[in-house]
Amino acid sequence: SYVLTQPPSVSVAPGQTARITCGGHKIGSKSVHWYQQKPGQAPVLVVFDDTDRPSGIPERFSGSNSGNTATLTISTVEAGDEAEYYCHVWDTSRDHPVVFGGGTKLTVL
Amino acid sequence: QVQLVQSGAEVKKAGASVKVSCQASAYSFTNLDIHWVRQAPGQGLEWMGWFHPNSGNSGYAQTFEGRVTITWDASIRTAYMEVSSLTFEDTAVYYCARGMGATAFDVWGQGTLVTVSS
Numbered sequence: 001s002y003v004l005t006q007p008p009s010v011s012v013a014p015g016q017t018a019r020i021t022c023g024g025h026k027i028g029s030k031s032v033h034w035y036q037q038k039p040g041q042a043p044v045l046v047v048f049d050d051t052d053r054p055s056g057i058p059e060r061f062s063g064s065n066s067g068n069t070a071t072l073t074i075s076t077v078e079a080g081d082e083a084e085y086y087c088h089v090w091d092t093s094r095d096h097p098v099v100f101g102g103g104t105k106l107t108v109l
Numbered sequence: 110q111v112q113l114v115q116s117g118a119e120v121k122k123a124g125a126s127v128k129v130s131c132q133a134s135a136y137s138f139t140n141l142d143i144h145w146v147r148q149a150p151g152q153g154l155e156w157m158g159w160f161h162p163n164s165g166n167s168g169y170a171q172t173f174e175g176r177v178t179i180t181w182d183a184s185i186r187t188a189y190m191e192v193s194s195l196t197f198e199d200t201a202v203y204y205c206a207r208g209m210g211a212t213a214f215d216v217w218g219q220g221t222l223v224t225v226s227s
Contacts, residue, residue, distance in 0.1 A: 033213035042220050048213035090211040095171035098156035
């Protein structure tokens with residue numbers, strides 16, 4: 001089945017830019033979605049279809065996808081952005097069409 | 110505003126079954142899908158399966174095939190996810206989420222903690 005690889009952790013100082021990657025074979029040919037999850041809360045969609053933001057999500061959150069890597073970029077990071085972030089794609093596999101990355105813990109220093 | 114409201118926490122014995130509900134408010138599910146995702150303590154998200162209320166079609170991750178059943182009660186806009194033959198490894202928070210075809214999950218329930226004990 002399809003595998004998505006994320007770094008376990010990313011650290012960034014407030015006001016800086018955080019980049020969280022999601023690697024997968026030819027992931028550039030798929031649509032990638034990103035979720036933010038804070039402790040004790042349900043995931044929240046922050047980017048869908050590679051680059052789009054749901055209403056209410058700040059413009060600081062953006063996405064890109066090409067080749068074998070998709071990236072979630074959070075500019076001007078704030079303390080409130082500290083959370084776990086998951087990427088998600090749909091695969092052609094009938095046995096497991098929905099695939100999540102392992103998650104990346106964003107720490108704001 | 111669309112909300113998915115799930116049933117409360119459950120404690121079950123190993124070998125038992127659990128049924129978790131997910132009710133949609135102010136929204137019709139008939140053109141969208143309901144998905145179930147679980148998260149074991151300290152772990153990532155694991156997709157379990159989906160149900161399409163309009164067609165009655167469903168699909169399950171191979172890991173859960175034969176042990177998980179997702180159903181829908183249109184009269185009360187409520188989806189159900191039942192897991193049978195529970196083991197300690199099924200201890201997790203179970204989430205329902207809304208999707209439309211092969212797209213993102215834009216609305217999530219608050220989660221239901223299921224604890225499997227001896």
